[in-house]
Amino acid sequence: MNHDATQRPGADADDSGHDAVLAVSGLVKRFGTTVAVDGLDLTQRRGTVLAVLGPNGAGKTTTIEICEGFQRPDAGDVRVLGSRPGAPELRTRIGVMPQGGGAYPGVRAAEMLRLVASCAAHPLDPDWLLSVLGLADVPRTPYKRLSGGQQQRLSLACAVVGRPELVFLDEPTAGLDPQARRLVWDLVEALRTDGVSVLLTTHLMDEAESLADDVVILDHGRVVATGTPAQLTADAVDDHRLGFQAPPGLPLADLLTRLPGCVAEEPDPGRYVVRGPVGPREVSAVTAWCAERGVLAEELKVVRRSLEDVFLDLTGREPR
Amino acid sequence: MSAQTRFAPGTFAPAPGRGRLGRMLAAQTAVETKLALRNGEQVLLTLIIPLALLVGLTVLPIIDVGTPRVDWVTPRILALAIMSTAFTSQAISLGFDRRYGVLKRLAATALPRWLLVAGRVLSACCVVVVQLVVLSVVALLLGWSPHLDGLGAAIPLLVLGALAFGALGVLLGGSVRAEIVLAVANAVWFVLLLAGGIAVPESSLPSGLAAAVDLLPSGALAGGLTDALARGVSPGPAPYLVLVAWTVVPALVATRTTKLT
Numbered sequence: 001m002n003h004d005a006t007q008r009p010g011a012d013a014d015d016s017g018h019d020a021v022l023a024v025s026g027l028v029k030r031f032g033t034t035v036a037v038d039g040l041d042l043t044q045r046r047g048t049v050l051a052v053l054g055p056n057g058a059g060k061t062t063t064i065e066i067c068e069g070f071q072r073p074d075a076g077d078v079r080v081l082g083s084r085p086g087a088p089e090l091r092t093r094i095g096v097m098p099q100g101g102g103a104y105p106g107v108r109a110a111e112m113l114r115l116v117a118s119c120a121a122h123p124l125d126p127d128w129l130l131s132v133l134g135l136a137d138v139p140r141t142p143y144k145r146l147s148g149g150q151q152q153r154l155s156l157a158c159a160v161v162g163r164p165e166l167v168f169l170d171e172p173t174a175g176l177d178p179q180a181r182r183l184v185w186d187l188v189e190a191l192r193t194d195g196v197s198v199l200l201t202t203h204l205m206d207e208a209e210s211l212a213d214d215v216v217i218l219d220h221g222r223v224v225a226t227g228t229p230a231q232l233t234a235d236a237v238d239d240h241r242l243g244f245q246a247p248p249g250l251p252l253a254d255l256l257t258r259l260p261g262c263v264a265e266e267p268d269p270g271r272y273v274v275r276g277p278v279g280p281r282e283v284s285a286v287t288a289w290c291a292e293r294g295v296l297a298e299e300l301k302v303v304r305r306s307l308e309d310v311f312l313d314l315t316g317r318e319p320r
Numbered sequence: 321m322s323a324q325t326r327f328a329p330g331t332f333a334p335a336p337g338r339g340r341l342g343r344m345l346a347a348q349t350a351v352e353t354k355l356a357l358r359n360g361e362q363v364l365l366t367l368i369i370p371l372a373l374l375v376g377l378t379v380l381p382i383i384d385v386g387t388p389r390v391d392w393v394t395p396r397i398l399a400l401a402i403m404s405t406a407f408t409s410q411a412i413s414l415g416f417d418r419r420y421g422v423l424k425r426l427a428a429t430a431l432p433r434w435l436l437v438a439g440r441v442l443s444a445c446c447v448v449v450v451q452l453v454v455l456s457v458v459a460l461l462l463g464w465s466p467h468l469d470g471l472g473a474a475i476p477l478l479v480l481g482a483l484a485f486g487a488l489g490v491l492l493g494g495s496v497r498a499e500i501v502l503a504v505a506n507a508v509w510f511v512l513l514l515a516g517g518i519a520v521p522e523s524s525l526p527s528g529l530a531a532a533v534d535l536l537p538s539g540a541l542a543g544g545l546t547d548a549l550a551r552g553v554s555p556g557p558a559p560y561l562v563l564v565a566w567t568v569v570p571a572l573v574a575t576r577t578t579k580l581t
Contacts, residue, residue: 068428070580088432093336096428101421106355118347119429121337132326158425163335183326190327196334 020079021046021166021197022067027076029062029221036062038221040076044214049188049198051208053307054218055315060201061099063218064170067199068096081166092120095164097155099171103143109154110139113161120162129157134183148175156184160191167191169200173207185211205308215307219315232310239305240278242286244297245271258285275309278302338430348431348439353446356409365509366404366451370397373519374455378462384524386550391466392521394459395474395545400518401451402478403538406444406485407492408509414440414493415501423580441486448482467552474548477559481541484566488537491570494578512538521546534558537566 022044029037037059044050054060065071066078069086083090103112110130117123130136133153138146146154152175159167169188173181188211191198202208208215209229217225217232225232248269255274256264262276274286283302290297356362374397377383378390385392417423426436456464492508493501513519515529517539522530533539544559 070424070427088430091428092338092430093334094428096425098421098424098428101419102425103420104351104355104417104422105420106359107351111351111354115347115351116425116429117339118343119339119426119431121339122335123339124331155425160332162429163332165334165336186326190329191332194330194332194334196332 019046020044021081022050022199023077023079024063024067025077027063027066027078028074029059029066029071030074036221037066037073040218040221040223042216042223044197044199046197047192047195048213049192049200049211051212051215052199052201052218053203053205053208053215053311054201058218058315059221060218061170062221064168064199064201068094068168092162093165095159095162095167097159097167097169097172099174102155102158103151105144106142108140108142109135109146109150112143112154113157116158117161122163123161124163126157126161129161133157133187134180149177149180152176153180153184156187160187160196164196166197166199169198171201171203173202173204181207205306205311209307217311217314224314225310229307233305233307239276240302241305241309242274242278242283242300242302243272244286244290244300246290246295246297250293250295255286255289258289275305341432341435344431345435345439345442348426348435349442349446352413352439352443356405356413356443356447357450359413362409362413366401366409366447367454370401370404370451370455371458373397373400374458375462377519378459383520385521388463388465390459390462390464391550392546394455394464394466395549396518396521396542397455397459398452398478399481399538399542399545400513401455402448402481402541403485403509403512403518405447405451406482407489408505409447410440410444410486410489411493411501411505412498414490415496415498415505418494418579418581419498421581427580437490440490444482444486448478452478466549470548470552473555474545477541477544477548477555477563480560480563480567481537484537484541484563484570487567487570487574490578491574494574512536518542535562537563540566 020043022042024040024042027037027040027042028035040059040063042063052060052063062071066073067080067085069090078085080090081093110126113126113130117126127139130139133156135150135153135157138150143151143154152172156169156172159169172188173184176184185207188198188200200211212229215225215227215229215232216223248266250266250272252264252266252272256262259274259276259282262274262278262282264272264274266272274282287297287300356366374393377385377393377397381389423436427433489505492504496504515525515533516536517525517533522533522539522543525533534543540559540562544555547553547555
């Protein structure tokens with residue numbers, strides 16, 4: 001995969017004079033006493049894939065829906081392709097995949113896609129799109145009888161059929177099997193290659209890592225980190241994670257005396273994680289320490305700090 | 321399979337733009353109409369029950385209407401058909417379309433908002449035409465002989481009735497939760513059928529209620545159609561004014577209360 005901007009058609013085709021398809025500053029949205037979005041700033045470069053990550057309730061969907069024009073911000077400035085969200089001329093230029101739903105319960109798959117296609121001046125061929133998205137066998141099946149994954153793919157088809165410049169995908173791969181997820185990744189990849197900007201939300205860190213040019217991590221309605229996946233994991237060149245399994249209750253404080261600069265924990269009984277500057281010497285120290293105790297370290301693995309580690313460090317490890 | 325082999329480069333090259341308005345309106349109207357005629361519960365409400373009442377009230381002397389019975393029953397059943405489609409069926413489908421995010425989905429396309437409304441209105445008109453044809457044919461088979469010179473008064477009443485009930489249907493279906501829409505739309509349908517001047521003629525209602533019924537859209541529509549088609553007299557301006565009022569006020573309120581979700 002090539003993330004070089006010069007490879008992308010459309011990267012220089014900006015008519016508004018600058019290269020942002022999305023410019024959000026100081027965005028605030030409250031629901032009663034709850035602050036869903038709390039002074040959020042966000043920029044997306046034309047022709048790129050931007051992944052918005054965050055725990056449940058971090059403000060991802062609210063932010064997306066404000067950009068799509070479905071909710072009004074309480075404060076802040078939002079520009080989508082240079083226009084205010086919800087402007088009629090803007091709606092011809094964006095594609096939207098909402099989180100769940102988005103079709104008449106009784107409508108047939110092909111009917112729904114043709115209806116959405118009829119709204120666009122130069123739509124893709126709906127039959128072709130159904131077949132590449134694996135829906136060729138169900139064109140006459142009512143929406144409510146499609147499987148969850150089929151409904152997701154139909155919704156994705158509706159988002160791209162009008163050949164938009166900017167596509168909003170809210171959790172596009174939620175509930176998809178691995179084959180369908182791979183297909184969606186290929187589609188997003190193809191959109192980027194063709195110069196379409198894509199903003200997506202996801203809970204899958206590997207999805208963000210492999211698809212996104214830029215990543216924004218939200219928590220409590222604020223941006224807590226932003227950058228390319230490489231930048232976000234960069235301080236991690238010597239920052240590795242060592243994991244192993246052994247009988248529960250080993251004295252980790254003793255182990256740490258041999259691992260300067262590292263932290264260790266036992267998140268589940270018998271599963272141990274060491275984080276920090278883990279190098280050959282540290283691996284050797286861990287195995288020696290285990291050997292002294294007559295303990296076999298099973299599933300011993302050293303991995304580089306991933307986006308998931310960054311995410312968990314920033315947003316905490318407790319479920320919400 | 322890689323992205324390159326699955327999708328030829330340039331496939332998704334942006335080409336934004338709005339579709340032709342006529343095509344959008346036709347597509348939207350066709351889908352809404354097909355859905356209405358395919359949905360069993362809606363067909364029960366819009367066709368089966370009116371047909372059953374048309375035949376039942378004509379054949380069985382349950383309620384005292386004029387004679388020949390079919391001439392007096394048919395205008396009332398036409399009013400019921402309008403109410404079923406434009407109000408009850410419209411409100412319920414709007415309520416559930418909101419619930420399932422359909423309006424949001426369509427509002428995110430290039431479809432203008434007015435066209436979203438126009439498509440629903442046209443679709444309701446298509447269903448009403450189907451109802452009027454089916455019910456009229458069955459009524460004619462039962463011996464219906466309407467005053468043909470009353471058609472000039474009846475057609476504007478049918479149109480105004482559809483608009484008034486349509487505005488009320490959008491007001492209800494666009495403002496509250498789908499389950500509440502379902503309950504209220506069916507309850508109102510039932511109450512207006514029995515006590516709103518549709519199935520039971522005003523002459524058979526308690527006197528206090530009879531006066532109020534003329535001010536209801538159901539009473540105005542059924543009474544006006546009975547005057548025009550059964551009595552062969554002019555309904556006068558009152559039913560038209562009542563229906564216009566029931567169109568304008570709910571429509572104005574609905575523009576403020578209708579929500580996409």
